[in-house]
Amino acid sequence: MLISNGINGLIFFLTAILLSTVIYNYHYDAIAKNLILEKTNLKLDYMSNHDPSTRLLN
Numbered sequence: 770m771l772i773s774n775g776i777n778g779l780i781f782f783l784t785a786i787l788l789s790t791v792i793y794n795y796h797y798d799a800i801a802k803n804l805i806l807e808k809t810n811l812k813l814d815y816m817s818n819h820d821p822s823t824r825l826l827n
Contacts, residue, residue, distance in 0.1 A: 818827055 819825065820827060
């Protein structure tokens with residue numbers, strides 16, 4: 770009886786580690802993509818409001 774409880778606990782623990790790793794990787798990728806998009810949007814905003822040759826506001 771105690772061995773089966775230990776095995777069940779180990780399986781539960783490994784499943785929890787696996788699920789938390791998958792969730793972490795998903796959120797990490799989403800955050801990284803959002804940061805890249807924000808940086809790109811800032812560059813595009815600057816380019817749309819400034820003259821490329823003089824870098825003065827349009």
